[in-house]
Amino acid sequence: MDKSLTWKIGLIIAVIVLSIFLLYPPKDKINLGLDLKGGMHLVMEVVTDEALAIQTDMSATQLRGLFKDGSIPYERISRKGFNRIEITGVPLEDERKIKDILDDDFRDWTYTVGGSLISLALRPNIEQQLREQSVDQALETIRNRVDEFGVAEPTIQKEGLAGDRILIELPGIDNPERVKGLIKSTAMLEFHLVVNGPYLTEEAALQEYNGQLPDDLEIVRTNPRRLDKGFYVLKSATVVPGKDLKGARRAQDEYGAPAVGFSFNSQGATQFERFTAANIGKPLSIVLDDRIESVATIQDVISADGIIKGRFTIDEVDDLVLVLRSGALPAPLKYIEERTIGPSLGADSIRKGLTAALGGLLLVILFMLVYYRAAGINSVLALVLNMLILMGIMAYFRATLSLPGIAGIILSIGMAVDANVLIFERIREELASGKSPKSAIDAGFKKAFWTIFDANLTTVISAVFLFQFGTGPIKGFAVTLIIGIAASMFTAIFVSRVIFELTYGRRKKLSQISI
Amino acid sequence: MLKLFKEEPKFKFINKRFAAFALSGLIILAGVFVFATRGFNWGIDFSGGTLIEVSFQEPTKIDQLRGALAKINLGDAQITRIGGENKFFIKTMASLKKLNLQSGEQLEDIEEYELVAREIRNGIMSESERAAAAAGKIDLNNSAEGEIARYLRDKGLGDEDARESARLILGLRKSGSGIIADFSALEKAGVKNRVVSLLRSEAFLGKYTFLSVEFVGPQVGKDLRRKALLACIWALIGMLIYIGFRFKPLFGLSGILTLAHDVLIALAFILFFRVEMSLQVVAALLTITGYSINDTIVVFDRLRDNLKIMRKDNLEAILDKSINQTLSRSIFTSLTVLLTVLSLFLFGGEVIRPFAFTMLVGVIAGSYSTIYQSCAWLKVWERFLLKRKKS
Numbered sequence: 001m002d003k004s005l006t007w008k009i010g011l012i013i014a015v016i017v018l019s020i021f022l023l024y025p026p027k028d029k030i031n032l033g034l035d036l037k038g039g040m041h042l043v044m045e046v047v048t049d050e051a052l053a054i055q056t057d058m059s060a061t062q063l064r065g066l067f068k069d070g071s072i073p074y075e076r077i078s079r080k081g082f083n084r085i086e087i088t089g090v091p092l093e094d095e096r097k098i099k100d101i102l103d104d105d106f107r108d109w110t111y112t113v114g115g116s117l118i119s120l121a122l123r124p125n126i127e128q129q130l131r132e133q134s135v136d137q138a139l140e141t142i143r144n145r146v147d148e149f150g151v152a153e154p155t156i157q158k159e160g161l162a163g164d165r166i167l168i169e170l171p172g173i174d175n176p177e178r179v180k181g182l183i184k185s186t187a188m189l190e191f192h193l194v195v196n197g198p199y200l201t202e203e204a205a206l207q208e209y210n211g212q213l214p215d216d217l218e219i220v221r222t223n224p225r226r227l228d229k230g231f232y233v234l235k236s237a238t239v240v241p242g243k244d245l246k247g248a249r250r251a252q253d254e255y256g257a258p259a260v261g262f263s264f265n266s267q268g269a270t271q272f273e274r275f276t277a278a279n280i281g282k283p284l285s286i287v288l289d290d291r292i293e294s295v296a297t298i299q300d301v302i303s304a305d306g307i308i309k310g311r312f313t314i315d316e317v318d319d320l321v322l323v324l325r326s327g328a329l330p331a332p333l334k335y336i337e338e339r340t341i342g343p344s345l346g347a348d349s350i351r352k353g354l355t356a357a358l359g360g361l362l363l364v365i366l367f368m369l370v371y372y373r374a375a376g377i378n379s380v381l382a383l384v385l386n387m388l389i390l391m392g393i394m395a396y397f398r399a400t401l402s403l404p405g406i407a408g409i410i411l412s413i414g415m416a417v418d419a420n421v422l423i424f425e426r427i428r429e430e431l432a433s434g435k436s437p438k439s440a441i442d443a444g445f446k447k448a449f450w451t452i453f454d455a456n457l458t459t460v461i462s463a464v465f466l467f468q469f470g471t472g473p474i475k476g477f478a479v480t481l482i483i484g485i486a487a488s489m490f491t492a493i494f495v496s497r498v499i500f501e502l503t504y505g506r507r508k509k510l511s512q513i514s515i
Numbered sequence: 516m517l518k519l520f521k522e523e524p525k526f527k528f529i530n531k532r533f534a535a536f537a538l539s540g541l542i543i544l545a546g547v548f549v550f551a552t553r554g555f556n557w558g559i560d561f562s563g564g565t566l567i568e569v570s571f572q573e574p575t576k577i578d579q580l581r582g583a584l585a586k587i588n589l590g591d592a593q594i595t596r597i598g599g600e601n602k603f604f605i606k607t608m609a610s611l612k613k614l615n616l617q618s619g620e621q622l623e624d625i626e627e628y629e630l631v632a633r634e635i636r637n638g639i640m641s642e643s644e645r646a647a648a649a650a651g652k653i654d655l656n657n658s659a660e661g662e663i664a665r666y667l668r669d670k671g672l673g674d675e676d677a678r679e680s681a682r683l684i685l686g687l688r689k690s691g692s693g694i695i696a697d698f699s700a701l702e703k704a705g706v707k708n709r710v711v712s713l714l715r716s717e718a719f720l721g722k723y724t725f726l727s728v729e730f731v732g733p734q735v736g737k738d739l740r741r742k743a744l745l746a747c748i749w750a751l752i753g754m755l756i757y758i759g760f761r762f763k764p765l766f767g768l769s770g771i772l773t774l775a776h777d778v779l780i781a782l783a784f785i786l787f788f789r790v791e792m793s794l795q796v797v798a799a800l801l802t803i804t805g806y807s808i809n810d811t812i813v814v815f816d817r818l819r820d821n822l823k824i825m826r827k828d829n830l831e832a833i834l835d836k837s838i839n840q841t842l843s844r845s846i847f848t849s850l851t852v853l854l855t856v857l858s859l860f861l862f863g864g865e866v867i868r869p870f871a872f873t874m875l876v877g878v879i880a881g882s883y884s885t886i887y888q889s890c891a892w893l894k895v896w897e898r899f900l901l902k903r904k905k906s
Contacts, residue, residue, distance in 0.1 A: 174661030344693030414852030462805030
């Protein structure tokens, strides 16, 4: 046996061993996609406009403070849309002073002055930055919540062209409704003084103010799971901002019923203490995600700790504690896609996928053996090795096997022997032109190489576009296709060549080959 | 040696080019007609909406199911039978308004779809199931593992017992059709007798189960349609550049026209057979773009050689010769993939069938167009091709 052949066989054996090593045990190494093992697939959109609006509101508040400090009179400072602020009724002679303020403290904004009206707009690059930040922050918060809830191997990642979508994949859903609620809660806990209420309808509440609600009030509905259905009129100003919330825990009210305990950081505690001291005897509402969770009269001065009472079940308490702990979402989320795959469907898909793969494999093997006889055995060996390498590489990359992924594997069975067909046909042609078997094999491999290369590369090109376009399972399909094609370049060209050399190489006189 | 052709075949392909163009043109035109009149059967990936895969314990007629849905004003939901006698897809884009339902508050699209799905569930439940559900009993065939475990805990079972029982119940569903027919099956699966007798009185076994439930908001589809189209166009451009670079620009152009032909024919058949246009069908179309060019490349490869060797012959003879020389190759490379796709089509199940169908049509069309059209296009631009040859 000549040296280079020994070296080649060594390489092939190394690849086989490596693939088996990577793949074993397959149950642990191959990740099944949600469509095969069951689970929940969610896509949510972060309403980044809302995050901007919140930011703009804060800037408007800051601006009011600055105007007050500089004793500049104004009629109104208000947010327009989600990224603009309008200042009305400013005296013309203060224009210089205002410009100084804006130039110093509002660098993220562009402004135009038109007489007594000043309009500010958020700079586009800052706006973009804030949007991205809010998505990242949402992603982080969701990850915390899912982790704390204890879902095994979740996938949580950004998705979509605008980058404002979050994909969440939860295998083996245990309690879909609960998880969904957990993820979505913005967990914005706010405290508002109650002015009036409860009313049965929003209209009734409005009527109290002759249909025109003053600017500093708002109407908020109750969370029907905690309180009787109804509406309250609240002071818009929130007593302590949500960010000053430090912790949350399971607690009990005075009757031993489940309740949620919370505590503030020192800044929040000071504010809350001052506020409660000034408002003893008045009703206070606790609002979570724009729903009133609880209304209670302030009995005493409260500083760092408090509890939320209501008709909680233990699970509800746990969930609320969890979301409060994981922090507020920077912006509301909207579900735009939700797929729940039951466990029995996945098992069924695996069965069918395997049947189809075996069927395809058998058909191809049968064809190759009947048509190319001994050379067919060669290609079948190459094919089996191809499958082994494909699975090994997938295991190495921890690629996920989905139903389309199985389709990709089945397709690559057909495509892998394509290369063999091209080579064998070429060898036959060379034989027909009168070449000796050895030089026919030589020429066959040499001449078919570039054709095979071209043909495979085009398939890879479209698979790359597919990967780029696709989501989840479709990406899995593209990946298996690409890996399968790459592996077939090795098996069909290199390995089957070595097999030919092993079969025919040592014979001195070779007059006929079976192809 | 087994051979498709005993000797090198001598078919005349090029002079049949007009017939070939006409045939393909006709199919594509018919496709355009169906597109204009009926349009695609969009899957929820693209249209948005609700898709439920439901399985019944008993053989069920489509009309029965339609009747049940008609009662909740959903008579026009698209119902497709999947394999066997008792599995169906129910697809609808209906909103609450359509069901004459109202919700007290502003709902997001997906929330609405969820309520629609709940209505569908109500619609297909039998009287006894509805009564059992109303009495607060849990349906073991339609609840998640965690829900069953929690329910059992609430009924006074220990945490360990509740969890183990729920796991066994789900295991039983997983191993079979998804529906447990009888409480005695639970005993056999190893659920404790005590728990089974508790379940007999406190739970029920629905005669159906939702195998999968999917909701897609309308905004997703709009994005996706654009992305799918872009991906297809970019893939075609990618091919054009690559082939133009490896061969000649005119070869590239002919290759792309052949490819576009294959995709259009596949689309036409998707339209004819009302195959659902979904993400996986787009994946199949893109795969066709990558794959069906393969045998075209084989012919072009040979053609490039022959153009050098057969300088004295006219173009038509060279083209025919190249096609004939590679004929068995073109047929067999497609055949191997065809075999695997066929297996996928037959055994792969309903979910993957649209993909397999598209591939099947695409591969056949690809083989046909390689033989009858790729070179025929080169004949069409003969003047430019030869001019270049002279210079």
